Amino acid sequence: MPRKHEELFRPEALEAYNQNQQYSAVLRISPSWTHSLFWLVLVASVFFVAFGLFGRVFEYATGPAVIRLEGRTELPVQESGVVTAVEARPGQRVEQGQVLVRLSDTTELADLERFTREFELQLTRRLTDLNDEGARSALTSLRAQQELARARLSSRNVLAPHAGVVSDVRIREGQHLVAGEVALSILEPSQRLTVTAMLPGEYRPLLRAGGSMRLEVRGFAYQYQELVIDSVGEELVGPSAVRRYLGPELGESFTVEGAVVLVQAHVPRTSFEVEGEQLDYFDGMLGQAQARVKSERLLVLLVPALKAFLP
Numbered sequence: 614m615p616r617k618h619e620e621l622f623r624p625e626a627l628e629a630y631n632q633n634q635q636y637s638a639v640l641r642i643s644p645s646w647t648h649s650l651f652w653l654v655l656v657a658s659v660f661f662v663a664f665g666l667f668g669r670v671f672e673y674a675t676g677p678a679v680i681r682l683e684g685r686t687e688l689p690v691q692e693s694g695v696v697t698a699v700e701a702r703p704g705q706r707v708e709q710g711q712v713l714v715r716l717s718d719t720t721e722l723a724d725l726e727r728f729t730r731e732f733e734l735q736l737t738r739r740l741t742d743l744n745d746e747g748a749r750s751a752l753t754s755l756r757a758q759q760e761l762a763r764a765r766l767s768s769r770n771v772l773a774p775h776a777g778v779v780s781d782v783r784i785r786e787g788q789h790l791v792a793g794e795v796a797l798s799i800l801e802p803s804q805r806l807t808v809t810a811m812l813p814g815e816y817r818p819l820l821r822a823g824g825s826m827r828l829e830v831r832g833f834a835y836q837y838q839e840l841v842i843d844s845v846g847e848e849l850v851g852p853s854a855v856r857r858y859l860g861p862e863l864g865e866s867f868t869v870e871g872a873v874v875l876v877q878a879h880v881p882r883t884s885f886e887v888e889g890e891q892l893d894y895f896d897g898m899l900g901q902a903q904a905r906v907k908s909e910r911l912l913v914l915l916v917p918a919l920k921a922f923l924p
Contacts, residue, residue: 690791
C-alpha cells in the first residue's frame, strides 16, 4: 500500500526531492501551439490597426440614371388624322425633306384643287378684260387661299428635317394620331451617348465636374462602367421637373423622391462587355449611377473622437 505522500506528489517530484536537487526546471503545462498563437494574434492586431489607420471607407451618392443618344430628333405630326402610309423603316437612311409619314389629306387636296380652278377662271377673266377690277381683287384673295391650302396639304406629311438614320417608328398604317404625337425619330450621323443621373440633392455641394461616376445598367448586376462627370446641375429639381425633362416616354419609368440634382456624363464607347460578349447601348436604357462624394478613415468611423487628432 503506497504511502500518503506518494499519492499527493508525482514520482518525478519525489525523485528530485530524494536526490536533494535544490533547483528544478520550470513546469511546462501550456501546449506548444500557444507560442505560435501569440505571434499570430500580435501580427493580426498590428494589421488591423494599420488597416484602420490607413484604410478608407467611401460614401457614394446613388440614384437612377438613363442613357440618351445625342443628335436624336423626334418628329411629331402637325395635324390630327389617320396614317395612310409609313414610308420609313428603322435603320433606313433618309435625306432632308424626304417624306416619312403621310396622313389622310382628302379634304386638304380637294380644297387646293378648288382654289386652283377658281384662280385659273379669274385669271382668264383678268386677261380677257384688263380693266376688270373685280377679277383683280378676286385673284389676290384666291392666291392667298391657294397658298394656305397648299400649306395645309403639306402639313399632312411628316418630312425629314435633316439627313440621318431612322431610329424607331412608333406608328402603323390606319392608326389615328393626335396633333403633337410623336411618329418616329431620326438620328444624326454623329452619335454620342450620354448618361443623365438623378442623385440626391443633399450631395450637390460635393459633386464636381471631372469627378468619377460608375454606371450599372439595369439587368446586368455588378457590371460597372466607369464614367467621368461632364456637368452638374446648378439647381435642385423635383419629381415633376424630372418627368418633364425625360419626356412622356421615360418620365414614368422613374420613381424620384424629394429634390434631386441632374448629373451628366458621357459614355466613351457605344458598347459594354458582359462575360466576354460586347453588347450595344440603346437610347432609353435605364440603370443605377453612383458618384463618389467623400471618404473616411475606418478607424475614425469606429472611434469618432480620433477625428480631432488625425488629418
